[in-house]
Amino acid sequence: MNQRFDELDSLQGLAALAVFFGHMYLVFNETLISKLLFEYGPLRIAVAGSEAVTFFFVLSGFVLSLPYYSNRQLNYRSFVIRRVCRIYIPYLIAILVALSLREAFYTGKINGLSDWFNVNWSNPFDRSAIRDHLLLIGTFNSNLNNVVWSLVHEMRISLGFPFVMFLLVRMKCIYGIGLGIALSGGSVLYA
Incomplete structure (x- = not known):
């Protein structure tokens, strides 16, 4: 194994x-x-x-x-604690480091580098952005650290994952495939 x-x-x-x-x-x-x-x-x-x-x-x-x-037998509380330690705490550290570096070093656009890079740190970071980052809400096209979107989705998805698995292991294969297609279709419509 x-x-x-x-x-x-x-x-x-x-x-x-x-x-x-x-x-x-x-x-x-x-x-x-x-x-x-x-x-x-x-x-x-x-x-x-x-x-x-x-x-x-x-x-x-x-x-x-x-x-x-x-x-x-799985315990949802211990699962959430493990996911918070594995994803949310490193995410918060990455946000705090990015915010600290922004405050210490940002002076404006760097010529010769792409717009993808230069969008970082360019907009003000206000209270609502801090709230959204702490609560993992919003779309997370973050200009503070534009690569944290994957951690946000990983955290959101992993919190609902045990409930999906609870259903999947108890249903017939064909219904599980149907649930997967329905969830995929829903995610496409939501995006």
Whole structure:
């Protein structure tokens, strides 16, 4: 069993590299050659950050679902505490670090870097933005730290995940597939 999780860790590591390289690619202004190589060419996999984040969500769902198939009694309270420690606390630290760095170093747009990069820290960060970040509400196209959206979604989804799994393990496969299609369709309509 540990070897399987080592393989999952390796896959997560490769996906993390794709996200990192994807962000580095987004920081610098695009040229025609870089666009041809990295967006439409052979190096696309190196900067496939969006696809890698989706892959992270799938892996996370797979790992979170395993205990439900082992017939163990699960405690929702301890599950929430573990998810808060794993996702919400690091998220808060990332927000606080970004806010501190913004206050200490932001002087305006950096010429030569992309709009994706320069949108960070450009708008005022008021009380409503702090509230939204603390409560994980809003759309989270955050100009404070524009990559935290994935942590926000991971936290939101993981809080409802046990209820979905509770239903899935008790229903017939065909109904589970139907529920999955309905949830996917609902998420597309919601977005």
